[in-house]
Amino acid sequence: MELEREFERVVAADHRVEPRDWMPDGYRKTLIRQIAQHAHSEIIGMQPEGNWISRAPSLRRKAILLAKVQDEAGHGLYLYAAAETLGADREDLTTKLITGRQKYSSIFNYPTLSFADVGVIGWLVDGAAICNQVPLCRTSYGPYARAMIRVCKEESFHQRQGYELLLTMMAGTRDQREMVQRAVDRFWWPSLMMFGPSDTESTNTEQSMKWRIKRHTNDELRQKFVDMTVPQAAKLGVTLPDPDLKWNPERGHHDFGEIDWTEFWQVVHGDGPCNAQRVEHRRKAHEDGAWVREAAAAYAAKKAAKEHVA
Amino acid sequence: MELEREFERVVAADHRVEPRDWMPDGYRKTLIRQIAQHAHSEIIGMQPEGNWISRAPSLRRKAILLAKVQDEAGHGLYLYAAAETLGADREDLTTKLITGRQKYSSIFNYPTLSFADVGVIGWLVDGAAICNQVPLCRTSYGPYARAMIRVCKEESFHQRQGYELLLTMMAGTRDQREMVQRAVDRFWWPSLMMFGPSDTESTNTEQSMKWRIKRHTNDELRQKFVDMTVPQAAKLGVTLPDPDLKWNPERGHHDFGEIDWTEFWQVVHGDGPCNAQRVEHRRKAHEDGAWVREAAAAYAAKKAAKEHVA
């Protein structure tokens, strides 16, 4: 009880909980699940954008995209490392991912169908991710908060690159402008879904808020994202595909239409356009690489044994 | 001895030997090897042209090419069937092919690097094949001769289609004309090599001539091919890549340069550009399909057993 009170004091004072500190089991479990899902999202998130590396239409964009996808692998690595400070095991988390027992962000279950999607993912998807993640830089668990600071910094950079690609394309040919508009049409609603169910439906929020693992409700973050994005869309010259979207001077916010929650749950439950494909891709990479990891481990063990003898 | 004299009489009279007839072991073995190599050539020959089906630049050409490659599979089937009339087993012949114990025409060890290659293969490679094969329509072994009649008829059709593609391309853009010329540059010498070593180097010819399995020497056929092709090249507007190629009025034939026999033997011995690739492709298709063939056999056996009971 002493320990629990100390933990609560630290969290309430917005101080950091560190790996060696006592923490409640529920806190540990909730964090492991959240960090793992976040790590999985980075790793699965490599696929929709990685899909365009080989076809990038200029060498500069190819380099930017390759570097971005590489950063995502790096983010996955930090985050798995943060989860490991809580006693999780990376191999075990990977198994949970590829057997569907742990989730990742549903946005990556949508296909990327043109090079404009690369820009729109940078602008909207990374934008929404940043809205979700900036508060996590102040989250109560130290290693997670520090990982998020680095992740957010790099994601802001990616977001600017995505938006800049779209600005360039909008200054190009008519075909390019239409390509951007189509990408926006496909990704706008799924981006709004990234904030999760509406507050009236959302579970776990209260406890997570108290633990400072979560700092704003889904609907608050979603509203913030919409308000931030509408002027960017105008500057870009694209139309956000929502006839109900308009400024509400009374609320001081934009009103927007109702999300298609049927689609939301369909994708969450595994029947999105790419759920099966994404998990299968990850599973195959993991299984195809098993012999390489085994070889590296066997070699390291032999070497260690030899050094021990010497 | 009675049987052997009868056999020799039949062959010398240009009559047909049929499967049920007595024949010398050497004749049977030589024929099986020759027919099998011919069948293998049809099957391996599907690859260099099949390489362009997915990328054919017009739907009409895609249909023509797909039909042609399909015909090659058909030729392989007739020829394996002809070999089976001599007691050979198709599975055994396939094993010999994919383990490198039986050969196929070396021409298919060159890569097809542009769509013009499809035309040049039709014109030069099918042209050379026809020169080699027309005499086989009168070969002494009945089933082989009949298969060759059908094969030659279809190959003549393919040759005309190939030449027609080249005529069309030569009437197109400058890029297309250059593409045709490059394809001719790559395939001219390998086409001449299709007739085999020069007569001074060639083995087995004498016996095969006597058995009417072979009816002209390699050099005779090669000369015939050159004489036939030179005016076709002129009509097409391409240059055959041989500075020594010219009409010799005394011989009444074209003189031509010396074949690079080093390359010839390099390719025959397995180090051509595509030998490894062609055999591996065939091996993989055969092994990947093993479970399907097993399933079909198992199903047929179950069905037969059921009908037997009923």
Next chain:
Amino acid sequence: TDDLAAYALMLGDDALILSQRLAEWTSRAPELEEDVALANIALDLLGQARLLLTRAAEADGVACDEDTLAFERDEHEFRNTRLVEVDCGPGPGGDFAATIARLLVFATHRLALLQRLVGSRDPVLSAVAAKGVKEVAYHRDHAAQWTLRLAGGTEYSRERMIAGLDLVWPYVEELFTAHPVEARLADAGVAVDPAELRAEVDEVLDTVFTAADLQRPTAAARAGGPGRDGIHTEAMGYLLAEMQHIHRSMPGALW
């Protein structure tokens, strides 16, 4: 008219893209006889595609032909359903069983469609359908025969057949969802309302499944698409890159 052009593209693209997929088996089939058979089916579908794309080009009125439509449209302009573009092998995307599973579903659906389309008020569609009925009846029969063999062959082939059906099943629902163009043209007696086909397709498939002692797959419909609106799978871009590269690389060329 625009609707007629769009409808001819829908049916033409289905045939074209599946033909492209089936032709990938050439020189890679499990046996030579099957190399011949799959190439035959691919050729039949390519023939249907050429007639339908030509009809679309005429109806559209813009200066184009079968080749500009096949080789110069971008991915979002293709109107095929997602079922036909999915990678069902050869190669890591699938295998012979997945190819057969897709062909069974596709040919069953298309035969039901073409049988009705024979009565179309558009004489070209009607003629294409009349020719196609005979071809596709053979495709359906071929796929059904292989379904029986694989389901009733070895334990392994049975597993593969079930996995193949599971792979394609989530895309089946899309076949029965009427696009506004289909709905309008069906009302006008030109097209077939795909919803009308469901009973017949279900019945034929159930007959095959029963004979093969297979359960009808239960996988839910996959979100996304529809392909008829030009929203495809990630496999489509690679297919088109390969199919269109030479044509696009040599503008103005004669073939």
Next chain:
Amino acid sequence: TDDLAAYALMLGDDALILSQRLAEWTSRAPELEEDVALANIALDLLGQARLLLTRAAEADGVACDEDTLAFERDEHEFRNTRLVEVDCGPGPGGDFAATIARLLVFATHRLALLQRLVGSRDPVLSAVAAKGVKEVAYHRDHAAQWTLRLAGGTEYSRERMIAGLDLVWPYVEELFTAHPVEARLADAGVAVDPAELRAEVDEVLDTVFTAADLQRPTAAARAGGPGRDGIHTEAMGYLLAEMQHIHRSMPGALW
């Protein structure tokens, strides 16, 4: 000059095409750390390719840039050796061991080349080489480390490593065969004569093979090519179809 442009293309295309191949591993590597490492190497090579293609564009004098050279040339205009275009996986063409085998050979050769090219009379080539030396030294080391691990890991990984080396070895000879352009520019002090590199490359590879307890492969050189003359393998066309499709599909677009 034409020779300088051609030489810059040779070195640039080697880097570009191998970068394209290595980037295929992205999201498919055996572990996340290796995803990062292979992407890094691909990025380094892409950077070298961009500088070299830009140099080629300048030297050529014709209105073109790195992108027109990368995306608008046809296969026969690419000057890379066949070694870099071969499919070494991921996917059925090879595996991680084949990828490492090629990288080991390529980086060993390229490091020896760039070290000498630092002394080139062409200031741009010299600067590109000076930057590249540091990068490629890391690539070589990375490949050598994995060669040791795979050769000395499990029995299976050792088999794979040997098979990987056998897959790429027939293309090694081409690296040492001087193209007339290389010969002329080497005489002028601008380029490096590839024949000069053989002793050093052999020595480095033998050191790695000895440490890994591997035999040097004995496979004969493969006929055909050379890639420097634009005569490639059948794999090259598919690689370019994918790489160039979007660029070629949208002429005049800004990226």
